[in-house]
Amino acid sequence: MVKHILFDFDGTLVDSRALLVKLYNEIAGQHQFRKIREQDLALLRTLSIAERVDRLGVPALQIPKLVIAGRQLYQENIRTLHVVPGMKEVIARLSSHGLKSSILSSNSEANIRLFLKNNKMEGSFKEVISAKLLFGKHHAIRKVMKQWGTTPARMIYVGDELRDIEACKKLGVPIVAVTWGYDAPRLLLRGQPDYVVNTPGELLRTLLTLA
Structure with a gap:
């Protein structure tokens, strides 16, 4: 769960x-x-x-x-940036179901927090974590699991790139790949993600079935 x-x-x-x-x-x-x-x-x-x-x-x-x-x-x-349409509602619905959401990104924490502030989403996430290395997300995910005292089966990653999938595969963390981001669906499928979704609504339904 x-x-x-x-x-x-x-x-x-x-x-x-x-x-x-x-x-x-x-x-x-x-x-x-x-x-x-x-x-x-x-x-x-x-x-x-x-x-x-x-x-x-x-x-x-x-x-x-x-x-x-x-x-x-x-x-x-x-x-100049905006939230992907529908994702603000997804985060709110997940929170109402008792699920804790955090951000893990190779972008800087300062950039992410400024974006969240500009879009009135400061309280929407438990943590904002910056993976310092472009290809080092698996190290950051492992560190998060240790800090939270959790196992791969108790968490899931949501990302839009092949490198997200590869990082999760190294640790056995399930991943939902979204098709509206940077990498094309056929590239995402190359990494064999656990789930692939095409809309925020589909993402919400998938996450709630796993909770």
């Missing part, structure tokens, strides 16, 4: 894809990387992060520095 729900942030709770493409293109222009064009988006959604980086010609050693720069630009633009 699930008692704790960990939500990814970008793409899952917040509709930030257009902003992140814009910010990437700003940084790409400064560093002479290949920019993302509108016609590239559908293909890029079917590729893993490593495959996207390779296709865009971004040197792997540059990624940590680019992530830091991107987070700063993100904060400067955060007031």
Whole structure:
């Protein structure tokens, strides 16, 4: 029986894809990387992060520095972002059923908390946890389980990327993959998530059946 729900942030709770493409293109222009064009988006959604980086010609050693720069630009633009339609209601319904929701994201805690404040959602989540490494979510999830004194069977992760699925698989944590985020459904299916949902309403029904 699930008692704790960990939500990814970008793409899952917040509709930030257009902003992140814009910010990437700003940084790409400064560093002479290949920019993302509108016609590239559908293909890029079917590729893993490593495959996207390779296709865009971004040197792997540059990624940590680019992530830091991107987070700063993100904060400067955060007031332009909105909650994915229907997700605010999902969080409220889960809380009314006694389920504890938290956020675990590779975005910064400061950015997430500012977004929650702007959208009047400060009290909606038990915790906001930042996974410092782009591919280190399994370390953060393991740490959360230890702090909460819980087991994989008592929690579930909700995310929109293949790397979310891969992190959960390493720990045996069930995951619901949402199709409205960054990664295309066929890429999500490559990771064999436990559940796949196409709408917030479907997500709510799935989580409540597991509670």
